[in-house]
Amino acid sequence: MSPGEDGLIGIPFPEHSNELLSRLNDQRRAGLLCDLTLTSRGARYPTHRSVMAAVSLYFRRLFGAEEGGGQGGEGGGGFSVCQLDCVAPDALDALLEFAYTATLTIRSSGMREVLRGAQLLGIQCVADACRDILGETAETEGETAEEQRAQHTEREVMVEAGSGVEKGSRRKTDRKKLKKVGLHHTHVNLAPISPPVSHLSPLHDSIHSLPSTQPPSPEEEEHHLKPGQNGDPRGAQEPGRGATLNGGLHWPHERPLIAHPPPVPPLNDKLSEDEEMEGFGDEGLLVGATSIPSSAAERGGLVSAAGGGRKRKSQTPQQCPVCQKIIHGAGKLPRHMRTHTGEKPFQCSACGVRFTRNDKLKIHMRKHTGERPYPCPHCPARFLHSYDLKNHLSLHSGARPFECPLCHKAFAREDHLQRHRKGHSCLELRTRRPRRGPGHGEEGRSDGRGRDHSSPLEPPSLPPHPSVFLPRGVLDGGNGPGIGPPLLFPGEAERERSLALQALAHLGPHRLTGYPDLLLRGLELRGAREAEGEDPGGTHSPAARHDRWADEMEEKIGEEEEGEEE
DNA sequence: CTGGGGACGGGGCCC
């Protein structure tokens, strides 16, 4: 770019955040530039105000670092000591490790303490993760009645503290108290914030002073966190090179001689066992360390995603801690995470282009080698990708299986049809009555809607049978689809679907008779199409995908019914 | 607007 141009270019440095954290952690362990010391029951943890303010809402408010907080805090510098006796040393240590590594490394036995500490300090993402895990495993830990009572008390505290995190009124009060103490050698005791905590009995055998410089034991399980909920900087969340979720921060030099007990069963293992017991093996429910879905809706979504008695997914689904997306397939989560981090570790040696995946790099390399491994059997054309060949073959066959239900223009490629429909090229034709009769995918019942096929509930390809777009017909009060169909433009698709599902959910028995009937009608027509030889019925033919969509709709209906029953 | 090529992300299968 010439100097005269002032266009902004963004050059990502995916490693930066990780390196930054890593160096800060080095400084912390070395006691360098530490301007804050946390203490807990005699243990001292030198740390950095800025880091703590970034990761903890409590410290953010304490130091006046909260957005809009102005100059009111203690951000002016100085050396402070925060006494956090209400947070067990182990938990505090774990939280500090999290702050500096984006990885929470704890023993399952210390989960509750970490949860409590996270809530007291306003580290919401950690609190959420701990809550999720404890919610799944609480029954399996073999607690004594006394422990359970104590934990019951804790849970009450948790709720209180958790609600206070956002409102912060009590913390503000506390901060005022603290400000009176002064900047230097400020001894902060969180006990007033959550009084019940302070009288909890000392915790387990884990109360011992762990010097803050101790990295986690290799035996300790790693826990992946759901970031981004605490306003902490991206660097604290972002996995880095070669990183899985834990950010890949290692402790290359200082494996400590920590008197940790022998390896405890990793929490993840426990979870896995539990989930296997709950039929995970059948349905492929969520596993992995992150974000066990806590809401019924999420669980339902997972069940739905896993399929009900349909194709069995042998691989373990995992949930992305960033976008919450369920990633299917063992080992696929790191691959997915690179889409968030921007990390592109696979570089073309010829042109320097980088890729997030090595298989993509491999394909890319074909451009340099000239390799085109997919030759067309009918012409000299060769292709880099198998799907390019597939598309190309449709040209030879003349097959245009993707037909616009509105203007009936046929396309060889589904994405071209989608583009066609998303555009307004056939807008004026949307009110036309379909011209084709039964068996041709239209049946004279077109509802005349352009749909956004990004919706999972809609047939992923066209031409679906319009009758399968039942919801409109249902919503129309039983007038039947195709009678005076209102136009639906792409932007309306989502709302349309939502309304349709709501309507279905409230139809009860009516739906049970009407919907499958229409669904079957659509499937019969699909069969008719196949019989006509329009579609040979390949597994990825539009009809087949239509079929899959029909299955998905059935599942969706099933979920709706379950929701009603509840 | 359409046809075609390519990039990208996700899922399945296999090792």
Next chain:
DNA sequence: AGGGCCCCGTCCCCA
């Protein structure tokens, strides 16, 4: 469990 490989759907770009 992790990774390689392949396929697919979707999107973007260009002619």
